[in-house]
Amino acid sequence: MDTNLVETNIESEDLLEHVELQDISDAIITIQESFQISFQGDELANVKIFQDLCNLIQEKIKLEDHDDCTSQQAYYKLNQALSHTFNLSKLDLSPETLIENIIPRKNRIRKVKMLEDILDMQLFLLSPPVWLTCVLILVFFLSLLAFFFDGTIAVSGIAFSLLGLRIAHKMGKEIDIKTVGELTDNMVSYNYIKSRRDPNTVNRRELDHVIKSIFIKLFLLSPSALHKEAKFSEY
Known part of the structure; x- marks a missing residue:
């Protein structure tokens, strides 16, 4: 063995x-x-x-x-919401459809908010660029080290990095989820009750x-x- x-x-x-x-x-x-x-x-x-x-x-x-499939119900809800938000035919959508191809970068934040409002749930669909998150985290840890040299610089750096992370996550346009099927799976995990028909x-x-x-x-x-x-x- x-x-x-x-x-x-x-x-x-x-x-x-x-x-x-x-x-x-x-x-x-x-x-x-x-x-x-x-x-x-x-x-x-x-x-x-x-x-x-x-x-x-x-x-x-x-x-x-009830012995019924929540994933099927979530997919049907998502299909309807995507069709309404982006003026698509339901026949244009499948579990393999790429989210990137449905939601254009322009007005992406507003469109995702519209989609979440229709579904009445948070989708955790968007994020800031990885490089930006890494830079802000690095600034945070460097600011902690700065306490050994200058407390004012340290506090300013921590405040800047935390505020930056908060703004970056609100304004992020990168799509973390690849397909409609994966988004359906996330809906069931993070919004199980709301994903059900009843x-x-x-x-x-x-x-x-x-x-x-x-x-x-x-x-x-x-x-x-x-x-x-x-x-x-x-x-």
């Missing part, structure tokens, strides 16, 4: 333990928004493994169970898979890192 392969598999299955606690908190916020639930008090205190979280979410959702229902057979997809998207984990017994960080 290949020893290196065994070590790689072990490392990938332990990746969930390596996710920072603050990042887990961000995932919880995403889950609450997607499933329109809220965790109260110490409800999460006994969540030690991934299946504990899935079970808790299943318990928190009190909606009627928002008063869920398909409980889908829920664990959707929760897993949220963690995979947020933390770039491999599916093997999210087996039922995968442990959360204790730190």
Whole structure:
């Protein structure tokens, strides 16, 4: 047996333990928004493994169970919204259609906002150029080092980098998602309830898979890192 392969598999299955606690908190916020639930008090205190979280979410959702496909419903909603926003025929769209070919760069921010308003959900579709984000992050860390030399320069640099990042993300025009199919998948992950035809229902057979997809998207984990017994960080 290949020893290196065994070590790689072990490392990938332990990746969930390596996710920072603050990042887990961000995932919880995403889950609450997607499933329109809220965790109260110490409800999460006994969540030690991934299946504990899935079970808790299943318990928190009190909606009627319907055995239908949310991805199909999300695709239909997205298809309609894209057709309306960009004056397209529904026949011109397929899961393989490139988002870049649908949304022209000119007026892209305004058009995406129109699309989000029709769908009543945030799509996380646009971002600033990678080089700009990297430069602003570099300025931030250099500003931290500047505290050893000049506090005023350090504070100014931190304020500039944080403000720059905020503006860059609001004004970013780069499309992160390649195809209509990928955008549909994101809708289901980040806006599960709103993606359904009837928002008063869920398909409980889908829920664990959707929760897993949220963690995979947020933390770039491999599916093997999210087996039922995968442990959360204790730190």
